[in-house]
Amino acid sequence: MTATVQTLTNWLLSFRDVVEENKQWLTELDSAIGDADHGINMARGMSAVADKLTATAPATPGELGKAVGMTLVTTVGGASGPLYGTFFLRFGVAAGTAEELDAPGLGAALRAGLDGVVARGKGEIGDKTMVDAMAPALDAYDAAVASGSSIAEAASAAAAAAAAGRDSTVPLVARKGRASYLGERSADHMDPGSASTAFLFATLAETLR
Ligand code: ADP
Ligand code: MG
Numbered sequence: 001m002t003a004t005v006q007t008l009t010n011w012l013l014s015f016r017d018v019v020e021e022n023k024q025w026l027t028e029l030d031s032a033i034g035d036a037d038h039g040i041n042m043a044r045g046m047s048a049v050a051d052k053l054t055a056t057a058p059a060t061p062g063e064l065g066k067a068v069g070m071t072l073v074t075t076v077g078g079a080s081g082p083l084y085g086t087f088f089l090r091f092g093v094a095a096g097t098a099e100e101l102d103a104p105g106l107g108a109a110l111r112a113g114l115d116g117v118v119a120r121g122k123g124e125i126g127d128k129t130m131v132d133a134m135a136p137a138l139d140a141y142d143a144a145v146a147s148g149s150s151i152a153e154a155a156s157a158a159a160a161a162a163a164a165g166r167d168s169t170v171p172l173v174a175r176k177g178r179a180s181y182l183g184e185r186s187a188d189h190m191d192p193g194s195a196s197t198a199f200l201f202a203t204l205a206e207t208l209r
Pocket of ligand 1 (some may be wrong): 025030034035037038041042077078079080081083111118120121122123128129131177178191192193194
């Protein structure tokens with residue numbers, strides 16, 4: 001099995017739904033250590049993404065990545081818009097003109113997205129950001145592919161690692177983003193961006209299953 005542009009569109013529509021269902025929770029997480037807008041930001045962005053993908057269906061995964069990235073950069077304020085926007089823009093560039101992505105191809109595009117987030121936000125593992133969910137997800141994905149797993153199995157491994165990475169942010173003291181202004185008081189709270197990233201990988205796994 002490969003990831004076609006239709007599969008990837010279904011993934012993003014499913015992510016839109018899950019973000020919408022969890023909008024309040026994501027915003028509550030951000031109210032504890034940020035400015036109480038992460039769920040609102042992500043719901044606004046993914047609603048615009050769904051409108052965009054429905055209005056003009058992209059022809060390739062590369063076109064899809066670029067359309068999604070541009071939409072997020074232009075509709076979401078705050079840190080998460082440029083970061084998720086960069087993720088998808090880099091995903092699109094890495095996907096190139098391929099008609100569909102096989103397991104290594106999807107992994108390479110996702111990793112290009114992660115590299116873009118790191119380049120833009122300068123976040124490292126342990127800084128209590130979305131990188132804490134995204135980086136382990138991609139490592140698990142690549143390890144699964146290297147050991148011969150299917151694209152669906154690799155995505156499931158990524159989803160499990162993203163959820164564990166999200167949970168790992170709870171005890172951390174934030175070193176990036178608004179939460180870092182709180183210093184030690186940011187500990188004992190889950191990072192909202194890691195929670196939305198865990199949904200991103202959970203919906204990818206469900207879509208590919
Ligand atoms: P804002 O912080 O501008 O209000 P959001 O609330 O939408 O934006 O998103 C906050 C999330 O963005 C954080 O929970 C964190 O995961 C992520 N984030 C913030 N700064 C960075 C960074 N430098 N690198 C990676 N992720 C970051
Ligand atoms: Mg916020």
